[in-house]
Amino acid sequence: MRPDILNRGYRPGTKLLFAMIRLMSGRPLPDAAKLVFYRPDFYGARAKAFTHEAMRGPSAWSVGDRELMAAYVSRVNESAFCVGAHTATASRAYQDRGRVAAVLDDLESAPVEEPLRATLRLLGKLAAEGKLSAGDVTGALAVGVSPRQIEDALAVCAAFSTTGRLADAFGFAVLTPDGFDAGAKYLLKRGYK
Amino acid sequence: MPGQDKKRAAFRALADRVRNGPGEADARERARAFGNEGLTPPLAALIGKVATSPVRVTDADFAAAKASGLSDDQLFELVVCAAVGQSARLYDAGLAALAAATAGGEADHAS
Secondary structure, X not given: OOOOHHHHOOOHHHHHHHHHHHHHHXXXXXXXXXXXXXXXXXXXXXXXXXXXXXXHOOOOOOHHHHHHHHHHHHHHOOOHXXXXXHHHHHHHHHOOHHHHHHHHHOHXXXXXXXXXXXXXXXXXHHHHHOOOXXXXXXXXXXXXXXXXXXXXXXXXXXXXXXXXXXXXXXXXXXXXXXXXHHHHHHHHHHOOO | OHHHHHHHHHHHHXXXXXXXXXXXXXXXXXXXXXXXXXXXXXXXXXXXXHHHOHHHOOHHHHHHHHHOOOOHHHHHHHHHHHHHHHHHHHHHHHHXXXXXXXXXXXXXXXX
């Protein structure tokens, strides 16, 4: 990662924890997981709390839906680490790799429910253009998305707008497919806390 | 909607902490990074990319900002502020569009 302090500036207890995780899992902790241990009082503690609430807190959207939103927003932002991580997590949550791949390949022709498609379209536009009109939202409401579901989706978008930016700026190392799948298992078991 | 308030409140807590809490970088500079405005080169280039096209950030952007006298910890904080700040603008833009759409819907019902 860059700057270099994100590779070496951890407290002794944290370094020991990283070493133990590496020993037990057979792989180093992904950079996304490491970053939240760096001066957690500045960023990590509150970032984890917000991301967990957005991704695992109460919502009419399933965990798979929210992981798909994270993957889709990351795709629009071209954030390779987050696309890999959340494609793996959404695929595992749905137990359906094809559904996730189809959305990332072409949202308009993907075999998903219309409310989900309309919501992904909304998030894609917000991520790409930085703005939304009332008319954009009305389109999603018209196909049955509730206002609350739109609010929940906006929280997912905000979480991955932040994480994806940091992944690219700090240069998170992209994992192997096995590495992303191991991360997906962890995120589905423990969430983002 | 208690669950919803919790999501927004958790984001606000993050945004408030990185911008206004204690840090190595001056709070006014962190506020400028958060807003992606009023910064001087070379930091302005790095922060601008984090906000608008983070995939284009390079090692050279960090090296140039560091050469201008900023420490790794200050850069860490300023980049985090830029990422959270841009996300705050997106979140707010989405919520404002939702508020406008639902207010319009209520007016339609009333008429």
